Amino acid sequence: MSVPMHVRWLQKTAPALPFRLWQKWSGERLFLPFYHVVSDENPVHIRHLYPVRTVRQFEDDLDFLLKHFEPVSLERIFAYSFDNQIFTKPSFHLTFDDGLRECFDVIRPILLQKGIPATFFLNSAFVDNQDLMFRYKASLLAEVGQTLSLNCSYAERHKLDDLASACGLDFRAFLQQQKPYLTIAQIKKMRDEGFTFGAHSVDHPLLSALSKDEQMQQISQSMDFVKSAFNLDYQAFAFPFTDDGINPGQLFSEKTKTLSFGGAGLKADAAPHHLQRFAMERTSLPARAIVSAEFAYTCLRKMAGKHRVER
Numbered sequence: 001m002s003v004p005m006h007v008r009w010l011q012k013t014a015p016a017l018p019f020r021l022w023q024k025w026s027g028e029r030l031f032l033p034f035y036h037v038v039s040d041e042n043p044v045h046i047r048h049l050y051p052v053r054t055v056r057q058f059e060d061d062l063d064f065l066l067k068h069f070e071p072v073s074l075e076r077i078f079a080y081s082f083d084n085q086i087f088t089k090p091s092f093h094l095t096f097d098d099g100l101r102e103c104f105d106v107i108r109p110i111l112l113q114k115g116i117p118a119t120f121f122l123n124s125a126f127v128d129n130q131d132l133m134f135r136y137k138a139s140l141l142a143e144v145g146q147t148l149s150l151n152c153s154y155a156e157r158h159k160l161d162d163l164a165s166a167c168g169l170d171f172r173a174f175l176q177q178q179k180p181y182l183t184i185a186q187i188k189k190m191r192d193e194g195f196t197f198g199a200h201s202v203d204h205p206l207l208s209a210l211s212k213d214e215q216m217q218q219i220s221q222s223m224d225f226v227k228s229a230f231n232l233d234y235q236a237f238a239f240p241f242t243d244d245g246i247n248p249g250q251l252f253s254e255k256t257k258t259l260s261f262g263g264a265g266l267k268a269d270a271a272p273h274h275l276q277r278f279a280m281e282r283t284s285l286p287a288r289a290i291v292s293a294e295f296a297y298t299c300l301r302k303m304a305g306k307h308r309v310e311r
């Protein structure tokens with residue numbers, strides 16, 4: 001997704017003021033940044049989709065966040081959402097979507113070294129490299145010149161498999177050789193080290209394009225898998241792509257005590273126990289620029305009465 005012009009302008013201008021001022025003016029205490037991978041070389045299955053943070057950029061992001069916020073656990077976010085335990089200090093919780101191998105190889109050691117908790121959202125069909133997300137297939141096809149495949153929707157995803165056969169591209173061999181996703185053993189190790197996990201649907205569709213029954217199936221099947229495979233006593237879900245056109249309040253019953261997440265930026269949400277996160281990967285600018293811009297934008301949204309996502 002490209003960065004809108006007004007956001008780019010804020011990214012240039014907002015860092016002229018100390019970040020603590022934007023923090024104070026915005027009145028926001030909880031910040032939820034999200035990423036997918038950290039890698040010095042953008043992996044071929046992602047290269048044609050979005051930029052990724054290098055190790056150096058990611059470490060700089062974390063140093064910025066640690067300077068201005070306190071890292072908090074997912075448990076603390078549950079306490080905030082379900083037991084009204086407010087944050088007295090500016091706090092952040094890191095999340096990572098899609099369950100990619102770099103979460104174990106690259107991100108995990110950095111977070112352990114800095115003592116930062118994080119939650120990882122998994123697609124049940126892809127854990128252990130069973131299959132590849134259709135967008136990643138499109139990126140692999142774009143790499144061999146089939147750039148039109150980048151426009152392919154979830155409903156048309158079988159076309160990507162047909163095109164791959166025609167191009168002599170073998171997704172199964174790619175999965176076996178590259179192992180782009182986390183394995184069950186890696187996830188268990190991370191869980192034992194204190195990291196937390198949630199579901200991110202079965203195979204990453206745009207949920208708003210599915211029927212209500214299909215939406216429920218994507219959610220319940222992936223959440224049941226993550227909960228039972230890793231023996232978790234909590235339920236968290238991050239919407240794949242976007243939660244636009246969806247009412248999370250109708251998809252999770254209060255009884256299941258599920259915490260769900262979108263990616264609409266630093267905004268409040270009308271749906272209960274549904275929190276919005278901020279995408280860190282849309283540009284290669286440093287955290288100070290993109291986070292200052294988002295907090296400045298939040299000040300503007302609040303003034304315009306547009307801070308809350310209505311459902």
Ligand SMILES: [Zn+2]
Binds near residue numbers: 097204241
């Ligand atoms: Zn995703």
